[in-house]
Amino acid sequence: MSDSRLSRRAALRLGLSASAMLCAPTLLRAQDWNADADGPVPGQVYQPKVQRNTSSFRAAQWQDHFDSRKNGVILCDTTSRVVHFWNEEGTIYKLYPSSVPLTEDLTRLGYTEVVQKVVGPTWRPTPSMLERNPTLPEVVGPGPDNPLGSHALYLSWTYYRIHGTHDTRKIGRKSSSGCIGLYNSQIQELFDLAKVGTQVRLI
Template identity: 55%
Template sequence: MSRDTTRRSLLLGAGTLVAGLAAPGLLRAQETPSRNVSGFVTHDWRDHFETLGAGAIVADTTSTSLHYWSADGSDYRVFPTSVPASDELTRRGYTEVVEKKVAPSWTPTPSMRERFPEWPAVVPGGDPRNPLGACALYLSWQYYRIHGTHDTRKIGRSSSDGCVGLYNEHITQLFDLVPVGTQVRII
């Protein structure tokens, strides 16, 4: 942790303490979401799903993070993500993992081909130009994926054309954990 980060954390902590002493009831009513040690907003799966089923994923487009819970609830992980670059490209709601692919090929959507006619019709898996990275979780929504990326500058930013991207090492971890049928919510 950098000196600036430590100083900022101490100052923010002190401000919260003072505010809490001044108006404890007010602080509880206006609390910000809790954050874990990595600085990500934490979520409780029960706020999004009735049961864990085969497992659960919440992709939070505001905090650019993906939250995963195993079917028995014993494994909770948070990964930094890229998210769609605009609200027009963002799909929110409930879906599920319907297919998993290692080194998937990538086909630009019709709207992408319209905007960028020079793009190839298909980019094979393993090609550095392939934006799906090492592997992908295909969702029940057409053209929507949770996938890796070779362009690590995108992680933590709104920069994709609609999908949720993770570092390749993180999508590989998630890929091994997530069965087909895992429920997903994009918020």
């Protein structure tokens, strides 16, 4: 009788463990999805969580890409689809999920810098964008329909920006015509941390 009870108890424990193992990934996926779907909490840095629209994350060191941290440095990783920021003093490091260009043709890699900071930027399609889609509006002012979101860091390369987006579905995806996009709450944080002259590299 006792052997039988022990066997049933052991089987029950094994069954519960197996059920827990089967349920855990589902719960984790649900938590990840909800965190992504609900959008970021202001002031909190998110890493991409939904595998369907992100690539594998790669750690980075600023020393591998810049000679110094003068004026702060921004590294945009178009493979991992994240943006790294280090301040000049080395006391602040931030990591943000980002959108990246749709194709290699639209992707410009290399060194540039922040040349202008704009709150409530005005968007104008580039000549190549109009060539691909002549129905685009000539100009879109600040507001919820603006593709540049709430803030933009203008780079020394013509037409290239690190900017926000009102369409959070784009984050973690190949979805832009060349720019790097962040959640509005996170571009606002990066906007406050960066300055004109902040070094930028796209890899």
